[in-house]
Amino acid sequence: MGAATRHRQAFLRNHKTCAFCGGGAPSSTIEHCPPRALFQHRQWPEGFEFPACQACNKGSSDHDLLIAMLARMDPFEDKGNRDGAAEGLMKAAHRQHPELFRNMMMRANQARRANRELGLRPGPGQTHQDTHLANVTDEMREAVDVFAGKLAKGIYYMHAGAIFPGDGCLVMCWFTNTDLLRDGKFQLFDVMKDVAGEAPALARSGKFLNDQFEYKFSLSDEQHLLALQARFGNAFGLIVFGATTPGWLEQHIQRMEDTMAREDGGPFRILQSTVLPLGQRPGENADRAAKQSCSAPWILA
Numbered sequence: 001m002g003a004a005t006r007h008r009q010a011f012l013r014n015h016k017t018c019a020f021c022g023g024g025a026p027s028s029t030i031e032h033c034p035p036r037a038l039f040q041h042r043q044w045p046e047g048f049e050f051p052a053c054q055a056c057n058k059g060s061s062d063h064d065l066l067i068a069m070l071a072r073m074d075p076f077e078d079k080g081n082r083d084g085a086a087e088g089l090m091k092a093a094h095r096q097h098p099e100l101f102r103n104m105m106m107r108a109n110q111a112r113r114a115n116r117e118l119g120l121r122p123g124p125g126q127t128h129q130d131t132h133l134a135n136v137t138d139e140m141r142e143a144v145d146v147f148a149g150k151l152a153k154g155i156y157y158m159h160a161g162a163i164f165p166g167d168g169c170l171v172m173c174w175f176t177n178t179d180l181l182r183d184g185k186f187q188l189f190d191v192m193k194d195v196a197g198e199a200p201a202l203a204r205s206g207k208f209l210n211d212q213f214e215y216k217f218s219l220s221d222e223q224h225l226l227a228l229q230a231r232f233g234n235a236f237g238l239i240v241f242g243a244t245t246p247g248w249l250e251q252h253i254q255r256m257e258d259t260m261a262r263e264d265g266g267p268f269r270i271l272q273s274t275v276l277p278l279g280q281r282p283g284e285n286a287d288r289a290a291k292q293s294c295s296a297p298w299i300l301a
């Protein structure tokens with residue numbers, strides 16, 4: 001029996017239940033979240049493996065690929081492809097989503113408008129499309145939704161030592177690296193700056209990986225409420241709020257969104273709820289949702 005098999009068996013003996021579906025399904029696989037391919041040279045942070053049932057593990061493999069590809073976009077320091085894996089990830093993403101790259105491409109007039117809004121100027125001899133702005137597509141939104149939900153549940157499992165319940169509520173805001181261009185930071189993290197929380201150093205074999213993935217997690221004393229902010233290099237950031245009691249977060253959502261809006265945050269995407277429909281926020285904030293951060297462009301290179 002190989003070392004990997006022994007590790008898996010020991011891990012699953014100690015973690016018998018899937019950490020992701022909240023339904024008490026027995027774990028049969030180890031899920032790496034964030035996906036290993038997101039990290040340069042597949043050096044992912046120690047401890048970021050979670051028990052998953054077959055359905056939860058398989059259910060996100062397409063999304064994992066997109067997330068790994070997107071998280072490596074680094075137009076500022078060009079550190080997203082130190083291991084040369086980016087091209088392979090893009091090819092694989094293209095095989096899975098043949099329309100993806102076409103949908104990401106901006107039309108000339110779109111690119112002109114976006115460049116003007118962001119203060120980007122094409123260089124001599126370049127067109128507006130050469131500034132490498134990309135549309136955020138529906139595939140990406142879906143992938144980030146699935147990924148953010150898993151990440152929040154995984155980190156909750158890690159810090160609370162309990163499984164996030166299947167009828168709890170999770171909502172999210174996310175934002176692309178155009179924030180870094182405009183503000184030099186992910187503006188929305190200011191919402192969390194006075195919230196106490198843990199922001200651990202993440203490492204493998206003594207090598208710190210916070211430049212690729214870092215987070216701050218805060219949990220209420222009774223472990224009923226969670227807030228997670230996560231950053232993926234110079235590619236994107238997200239904030240998840242969660243409540244283990246069904247309906248609790250949902251009744252405060254309007255007030256929370258107003259707070260986020262003061263920092264330019266879009267309405268929440270609903271990742272899990274027994275009360276609200278999933279996906280984009282319904283109701284009075286729906287119009288604003290369409291224009292807000294998760295539809296901002298992305299800077300590729």
Ligand SMILES: [Zn+2]
Binds near residue numbers: 019021022053057
């Ligand atoms: Zn599961």
